Amino acid sequence: MPPELPSFLARFPAGSVVPQTGAGAPVDQETWVVRREVLLDLCRELHASRETRFDLLLEIFGMDYPEREQRFEAVYHLYSIPNGRRLRLKVPLAASDPTLPSVIPVWKAADWFEREAFDMFGLVFDGHPNLRRILTHEAFQGHALRKDYDAAKRWILTEDKIWQPRLEAPERGDSMFERMTINLGPSHPATHGTFRIVALVDGEEIVASEIEIGYLHRCMEKMSETHTWQQVIPYTDRLNYCSSFINNVGYCRSVEQLLGIEVPPRAVWARTILSEFSRIMDHVVANGSTLVDCGALTNFWYFYQCREEIYGLLESLCGARLTVSACRIGGLLADLPPDFVERSRRLLETIPPLISDVETLIDKNRIFLDRAVGVAAINGEEAVNWGYTGPCLRASGVGLDARKAHPYDLYDTVEWEVPVLRGGDVYDRYRLRMLEIRQSLSIIRQLLDRGVPEGPFVIDDPHVALPPKDACYNQMESMIYHFKLIMDGIQVPPGENYGFVEGANGELGFYCVSDGSGKPYRVRVRPPCFPIFSSFPTLIRGHGVSDVVATLGGLNVIAGELER
Amino acid sequence: MEVQGESWLTTKLDAFADWAQKNSFWPLPFGTACCAIEFMSTVSSHYDMARFGYEVVRFSPRQSDLMIVAGTITDKMAPVLKKIYDQMPDPKWVVSMGACACSGGFYRAYHVMQGIDEIIPVDVYVPGCPPSPEGLMYGILQVKEKVDRDRRALRRSKKNRKPKHAA
Amino acid sequence: MTVDPKALRLPGVQVHPTTLEPRRMTLAERLYLPLLAGMMVTIRHFFLNIFRFKKKVTIEYPEERRAYSHRYRGHHILTTRPDGSPRCVACFLCATNCPADCIHIEAGESPDVNIEKYPVVYEIDMLRCVFCGYCVDACPEEAIIMSNNHDMAFYSREQSIVGKADLMKPFTISPDRLGYRPYYPEEDARHAEMRRQAFDLVAAARAKPPARDAAAS
Numbered sequence: 001m002p003p004e005l006p007s008f009l010a011r012f013p014a015g016s017v018v019p020q021t022g023a024g025a026p027v028d029q030e031t032w033v034v035r036r037e038v039l040l041d042l043c044r045e046l047h048a049s050r051e052t053r054f055d056l057l058l059e060i061f062g063m064d065y066p067e068r069e070q071r072f073e074a075v076y077h078l079y080s081i082p083n084g085r086r087l088r089l090k091v092p093l094a095a096s097d098p099t100l101p102s103v104i105p106v107w108k109a110a111d112w113f114e115r116e117a118f119d120m121f122g123l124v125f126d127g128h129p130n131l132r133r134i135l136t137h138e139a140f141q142g143h144a145l146r147k148d149y150d151a152a153k154r155w156i157l158t159e160d161k162i163w164q165p166r167l168e169a170p171e172r173g174d175s176m177f178e179r180m181t182i183n184l185g186p187s188h189p190a191t192h193g194t195f196r197i198v199a200l201v202d203g204e205e206i207v208a209s210e211i212e213i214g215y216l217h218r219c220m221e222k223m224s225e226t227h228t229w230q231q232v233i234p235y236t237d238r239l240n241y242c243s244s245f246i247n248n249v250g251y252c253r254s255v256e257q258l259l260g261i262e263v264p265p266r267a268v269w270a271r272t273i274l275s276e277f278s279r280i281m282d283h284v285v286a287n288g289s290t291l292v293d294c295g296a297l298t299n300f301w302y303f304y305q306c307r308e309e310i311y312g313l314l315e316s317l318c319g320a321r322l323t324v325s326a327c328r329i330g331g332l333l334a335d336l337p338p339d340f341v342e343r344s345r346r347l348l349e350t351i352p353p354l355i356s357d358v359e360t361l362i363d364k365n366r367i368f369l370d371r372a373v374g375v376a377a378i379n380g381e382e383a384v385n386w387g388y389t390g391p392c393l394r395a396s397g398v399g400l401d402a403r404k405a406h407p408y409d410l411y412d413t414v415e416w417e418v419p420v421l422r423g424g425d426v427y428d429r430y431r432l433r434m435l436e437i438r439q440s441l442s443i444i445r446q447l448l449d450r451g452v453p454e455g456p457f458v459i460d461d462p463h464v465a466l467p468p469k470d471a472c473y474n475q476m477e478s479m480i481y482h483f484k485l486i487m488d489g490i491q492v493p494p495g496e497n498y499g500f501v502e503g504a505n506g507e508l509g510f511y512c513v514s515d516g517s518g519k520p521y522r523v524r525v526r527p528p529c530f531p532i533f534s535s536f537p538t539l540i541r542g543h544g545v546s547d548v549v550a551t552l553g554g555l556n557v558i559a560g561e562l563e564r
Numbered sequence: 565m566e567v568q569g570e571s572w573l574t575t576k577l578d579a580f581a582d583w584a585q586k587n588s589f590w591p592l593p594f595g596t597a598c599c600a601i602e603f604m605s606t607v608s609s610h611y612d613m614a615r616f617g618y619e620v621v622r623f624s625p626r627q628s629d630l631m632i633v634a635g636t637i638t639d640k641m642a643p644v645l646k647k648i649y650d651q652m653p654d655p656k657w658v659v660s661m662g663a664c665a666c667s668g669g670f671y672r673a674y675h676v677m678q679g680i681d682e683i684i685p686v687d688v689y690v691p692g693c694p695p696s697p698e699g700l701m702y703g704i705l706q707v708k709e710k711v712d713r714d715r716r717a718l719r720r721s722k723k724n725r726k727p728k729h730a731a
Numbered sequence: 732m733t734v735d736p737k738a739l740r741l742p743g744v745q746v747h748p749t750t751l752e753p754r755r756m757t758l759a760e761r762l763y764l765p766l767l768a769g770m771m772v773t774i775r776h777f778f779l780n781i782f783r784f785k786k787k788v789t790i791e792y793p794e795e796r797r798a799y800s801h802r803y804r805g806h807h808i809l810t811t812r813p814d815g816s817p818r819c820v821a822c823f824l825c826a827t828n829c830p831a832d833c834i835h836i837e838a839g840e841s842p843d844v845n846i847e848k849y850p851v852v853y854e855i856d857m858l859r860c861v862f863c864g865y866c867v868d869a870c871p872e873e874a875i876i877m878s879n880n881h882d883m884a885f886y887s888r889e890q891s892i893v894g895k896a897d898l899m900k901p902f903t904i905s906p907d908r909l910g911y912r913p914y915y916p917e918e919d920a921r922h923a924e925m926r927r928q929a930f931d932l933v934a935a936a937r938a939k940p941p942a943r944d945a946a947a948s
Binding site for chain 3: 315366374380383431466483487
């Protein structure tokens with residue numbers, strides 16, 4: 001049953017907002033087709049009305065359907081934290097005039113998403129204050145994700161074309177200092193990944209700043225359109241490379257929902273455990289790099305020791321340490337190694353002492369407290385408006401966690417809680433990650449106690465998963481399925497699906513569209529750190545340059561995911 | 565002892581400088597992506613690159629002589645990479661770590677440089693996506709050998725060029 | 732730790748907090764006292780390490796190696812038949828399934844009547860390869876598997892295109908150096924038995940080493 005439509009829709013002209021129902025409509029979530037004239041008003045209502053209260057803008061992106069009359073489509077994913085409800089808005093646009101109003105007045109998170117849609121599809125957002133390319137470089141021509149753009153067509157950037165920002169901020173009467181523009185990055189020891197931060201400083205204080213990203217835009221979304229569904233998995237590894245297993249799970253879940261298949265319990269069990277281990281790895285890197293940037297190198301070595309131990313477990317399953325590619329659509333790539341439980345239990349013993357060591361060193365250490373408490377603080381309301389999800393949002397006092405709000409895999413069968421802190425600053429982000437590591441360990445312990453579920457590790461469906469090698473060598477039928485799956489890929493029925501998991505730094509969504517051929521029509525990734533990082537200039541305003549460095553690590557901006 | 569050309573002292577000094585250099589590179593990690601995480605593993609306690617004398621990781625190109633390009637280099641990053649390479653003092657070596665830096669890897673795409681050797685010379689390519697820490701260390705040890713070999717060849721060619729009975 | 736019990740469960744959060752409650756320092760913290768506890772941690776680690784009370788974590792790499800997983804995705808191996816020819820039948824499945832497009836095969840007609848084709852050229856561009864193991868998954872003949880050898884480095888891009896001879900080098904085919912492959916010895920006795928009967932890869936390779944014509948990489 002579709003949820004009731006809010007009453008304010010009656011005020012909009014007939015035909016301007018059409019909820020999609022019936023055959024052909026997306027089944028994963030509520031979808032409305034909206035005319036661009038009413039978009040901004042509708043968004044205002046959706047955001048403010050008590051009935052709907054869509055306070056979180058998850059993402060905005062473009063779609064390109066060259067054969068349609070209205071070729072482009074802008075898609076909005078909204079989420080209501082109080083109601084736990086999702087909504088998709090689609091705004092069809094003609095190729096001759098792809099303009100639509102900007103929704104920045106409603107959600108600040110729209111800023112970068114709109115720039116990205118402009119960059120990738122050429123959609124023009126009226127009223128956007130700074131509509132220029134974001135991911136591709138200055139000499140780039142054309143719009144890369146349009147269907148008629150050749151995936152391998154490159155443009156060469158020369159040094160004279162590199163963007164030079166002109167930062168301006170109102171003069172203050174009492175300042176005694178000369179203003180100076182400082183450039184951090186794109187190659188700078190404190191930018192974990194590759195960003196360029198240009199800051200205008202007044203003495204020590206940052207009065208304005210701008211961020212340039214796109215230095216690691218690897219065209220993952222375009223690449224996935226040229227590969228089969230199964231081949232996209234290695235690309236997802238390299239999104240958030242600190243916790244690649246969670247990306248695998250997110251993508252596979254989305255495709256599995258599109259296919260309408262059920263993953264065997266053994267695989268679900270292993271996926272949950274390994275996702276939690278990956279979350280620990282990610283938090284460890286985020287905290288480690290925050291601390292390194294504040295000058296506390298020792299912790300990094302302790303943290304990396306836990307990482308190495310977890311690498312060992314992943315390697316025993318899939319043979320790679322970092323970019324695991326360990327999931328397959330419908331399950332896992334191989335059966336769990338026989339010593340999986342034993343190894344995991346050993347990890348549960350080795351990780352906590354290392355975490356405690358760091359807590360002893362840092363938690364009450366005034367040197368760190370002085371650097372972190374109250375720095376780059378953001379309150380819950382602002383954070384939601386900026387599109388925060390994950391640990392950064394929970395550190396600001398909003399307890400949104402997709403694992404709790406929309407339980408998937410085995411998260412609703414174990415006892416755990418969502419830690420929430422109210423400081424919203426660098427310290428609380430650090431602290432929250434430490435609390436989450438404890439929760440993750442507890443989830444893993446409970447699942448291990450339950451024992452490995454028996455059964456296959458991958459779905460027994462020759463249309464989806466490769467048949468076992470025995471069968472492939474000995475039975476003609478399996479051999480044919482094997483050939484067909486590899487030559488043509490998985491035949492995903494036409495449709496669209498937004499699948500999400502709680503990634504290590506927020507809600508990681510994969511919006512998959514299939515046109516029924518063996519390749520994805522579009523795979524869109526909802527990168528959790530993208531909206532978080534877009535708020536960076538407001539976070540650091542009024543702080544010193546050294547605080548920039550301390551803040552960056554805590555936001556856990558992973559370039560591979562940010563720019564895909 | 566001969567005074568002209570390469571005297572005993574300068575050749576021995578050269579050899580000493582080579583020996584010192586190859587055993588104490590100051591690497592500049594140009595880390596952009598996944599490979600940078602494995603680079604961190606390489607310098608952390610389990611693998612500990614310091615055992616070879618490559619302990620001083622320098623983020624300033626002016627103080628380093630071995631550039632480890634770890635991660636995808638996009639067209640947007642290319643001018644930056646070139647600039648940083650140019651800023652490094654001679655003699656310098658470049659290790660290209662991982663599939664993306666070596667050849668673009670599986671990103672045959674509109675925004676990814678198909679190998680950093682499009683713009684800067686590379687001494688050693690380390691395959692892998694990302695290479696394991698052992699792989700990276702193996703690659704860096706190859707650079708060490710290369711330093712040895714190249715310098716010896718250079719010296720030999722210099723010696724040969726000198727006429728024996730010059731006035 | 733300030734956990735708001737209402738904020739834990741959804742949908743329980745009705746209002747987003749607009750105020751911040753940053754952590755406040757205690758008197759002891761103001762006096763830098765907890766630093767002593769931190770120093771104890773580092774001192775403990777120092778002594779534990781220096782007197783070897785706990786296992787040293789550092790692996791002395793070139794001399795010593797850690798135990799690699801039996802599924803390690805390293806350098807590829809082309810397996811051989813008992814007569815030393817490659818098992819590959821040039822079906823191109825690995826090249827099709829490769830996301831990086833790094834496998835180049837040229838097929839030729841096999842002299843053996845029972846086998847239709849064989850690869851005249853089989854090259855892997857090691858610098859393109861992302862070691863995802865998809866070629867192993869795709870192979871219907873168990874002709875390509877992976878080793879746990881990942882000590883690779885090349886001086887030039889030409890050198891990195893590894894041909895048939897290098898992929899079939901017998902030194903890589905020792906049982907403890909095998910990596911990602913369809914069956915694992917520890918996994919299932921039945922599988923292992925069946926495999927032994929079908930072909931014993933190690934014995935075959937040892938019995939007749941294939942011609943070595945390429946220089947070591």
